[in-house]
Structure formats: C-alpha cells, structure tokens
Amino acid sequence: MWTLTLRGGARVAVVPTQWRDAFGVVTHGRVQLELRDGEPGPVLGRDAGFWLRGTGVRALRNPGRRTARVRVVTPRAATPTCPSTPAVSPLPNDGGTTMTSTNGTGVVTGPAPGRTTHRFRGLVGTGLVAALAAVVATTLAAALAQAVGVDFEVPDGGETIPLSGFAVVTGFFSVVGVVIAAAFLRWSARPSDRFVWTAVSLTVVSLVPPLISGANAATIAALLGLHLVPAAVMIPTLARSLRTRTG
Numbered sequence: 001m002w003t004l005t006l007r008g009g010a011r012v013a014v015v016p017t018q019w020r021d022a023f024g025v026v027t028h029g030r031v032q033l034e035l036r037d038g039e040p041g042p043v044l045g046r047d048a049g050f051w052l053r054g055t056g057v058r059a060l061r062n063p064g065r066r067t068a069r070v071r072v073v074t075p076r077a078a079t080p081t082c083p084s085t086p087a088v089s090p091l092p093n094d095g096g097t098t099m100t101s102t103n104g105t106g107v108v109t110g111p112a113p114g115r116t117t118h119r120f121r122g123l124v125g126t127g128l129v130a131a132l133a134a135v136v137a138t139t140l141a142a143a144l145a146q147a148v149g150v151d152f153e154v155p156d157g158g159e160t161i162p163l164s165g166f167a168v169v170t171g172f173f174s175v176v177g178v179v180i181a182a183a184f185l186r187w188s189a190r191p192s193d194r195f196v197w198t199a200v201s202l203t204v205v206s207l208v209p210p211l212i213s214g215a216n217a218a219t220i221a222a223l224l225g226l227h228l229v230p231a232a233v234m235i236p237t238l239a240r241s242l243r244t245r246t247g
Contacts, residue, residue: 004070006031006062013059019052022074029068032189034059043189045119045245063189119245120182123238127178130237131171134230138170139163141229145222152222155214170230173206181238185245192242196235203231 004024006012011034026048033041036056043063044050062068142163146152152161177199184191184198210223 001074002072003027004060004072006060006068006070008062008065008067011059011061014052014057016053019072021053022072023049023051024070024072025049027069027071029062029066030064030189031068031070032061032063033057034061043187120185123182123185123241123245124178126241127181127234127238128175130234131174131178134174134233135167135171137233138226138229139167142166142222142226145226150218150222151216152219153215154219166226174230174234177234177238181242185242192239195242196239199231199235199238203227203235 004012006029026044026046028046030043030045031048032043033050033055034057035041036058038058040061041057060070142152146163153159154161180198181191181195184195188194206227207224210220210227213220213223215223
C-alpha cells in the first residue's frame with residue numbers, strides 16, 4: 001500500500017508496472033485522469049475509487065489548488081514486507097510531486113455504495129431548501145412593493161404581474177440553478193468557482209428584460225430588486241455547498 005500526494009497543479013505520469021492490479025482511492029482533494037491522447041479525463045472527488053490497468057490513462061493531475069492524496073492498494077504478493085519498519089521509497093514523478101510508497105497492513109476498499117450519490121443528494125437537498133427560501137423571500141418582497149404602491153404593470157399587454165407569478169418564476173429558475181450546480185459538481189474541477197461565475201453572469205443577463213420592458217420607474221426598480229433577492233439567497237448557499245462537498 002502506498003500514498004500518492006499531488007500538490008496543487010502537479011502532474012505525475014502513470015507507470016504501468018506500479019499500477020498493475022492496483023486500486024486507488026482519492027482520500028483528499030480531487031484528481032483528474034489524463035487520457036492517452038493528452039485530453040483531460042474525468043475528475044475524481046474524495047472517496048472515489050478507480051483502476052488504471054487497461055484504461056489508457058497516462059497521467060494523474062491535481063486540477064485544484066489544494067493538495068490531493070490517493071491511497072493505492074496493490075496485491076500483497078507485489079508489496080515488499082518488512083517485519084519492523086515500513087519500507088519507504090520514492091516514486092517517479094514529472095512535476096515536483098511528492099510521492100511515497102509505504103507498506104501497510106490496513107485494507108482500503110472502494111467507496112461505500114451510494115457515497116457519490118450522497119454528495120449529489122446533499123447538494124440537491126440544500127439547493128431545494130434554498131429555493132424554497134428564495135421563493136418566500138421574493139414573494140414577500142413583491143408583496144411589500146405592492147403595499148407601497150408599485151403596480152407591477154407591464155405595458156406589453158397591459159397586464160399586472162401577480163404575486164403567484166413571482167413565486168413560480170423564482171422557484172423555476174432556482175431549481176435550474178440547483179441543476180447547474182449539480183452539473184458542475186459532476187464534471188468541473190472547480191465547481192464552486194465555475195458555478196458562481198455562471199450564476200452571476202445569468203443574473204446580470206436577467207436584469208435586461210425589466211430595463212427594456214417600458215414599465216414605469218418604480219416597477220422597473222422593483223423588478224430589478226426582485227431579481228437580486230433570489231440570487232442573493234441561491235448563489236452563496238450553493239457555492240458554499242459545492243466547496244464543502246469538494247474540499
């Protein structure tokens with residue numbers, strides 16, 4: 001058994017003789033597989049297990065800033081034994097990567113069934129609670145705006161936006177935000193940063209329709225504020241949840 005330690009941005013080539021019949025488990029941080037043609041492969045999070053034999057993976061890389069560690073289990077017959085002191089020997093690397101091979105008697109297995117699913121369920125659960133909070137906050141803010149005289153009348157068709165309309169639209173786009181966050185958790189090396197950038201960009205774009213709606217100044221100001229309320233609830237909550245699940 002040995003431990004592979006990858007500092008932020010480090011890369012280590014896969015030596016077939018070392019990985020033959022070996023099973024790796026990511027114990028800290030994230031590790032990205034580099035495919036045979038040099039293209040980036042999937043990013044494995046904490047507790048993810050993997051085999052490399054016959055996959056064509058040519059290197060492992062740490063895509064983040066935090067140190068990543070992989071615990072590698074090899075067949076007992078292939079691991080040198082020592083009755084007293086564990087054997088420690090350097091392993092080849094090509095990017096200043098710290099790697100040590102250490103005997104061990106413990107047994108490392110793959111992640112428990114459903115562990116990866118649990119991460120997504122946790123994110124989705126947090127996101128849905130935040131979505132409910134965003135709906136309530138936005139609807140209350142709209143009601144308060146109506147109470148002080150904002151009519152929410154849109155010249156196109158002369159219709160007035162009802163409170164239920166704010167609730168439905170806020171709920172729909174909040175759920176869309178949860179889906180985007182889950183996608184980044186699955187496929188991005190930096191899900192929190194990418195999500196924040198995407199969510200803020202979409203929020204800015206959403207401010208354009210109120211500005212060109214032709215409504216009166218009070219309605220435009222209120223609509224702009226009501227776009228920012230759910231963003232202020234959803235973006236920090238989901239970003240924090242993503243950081244917690246990828247640390």
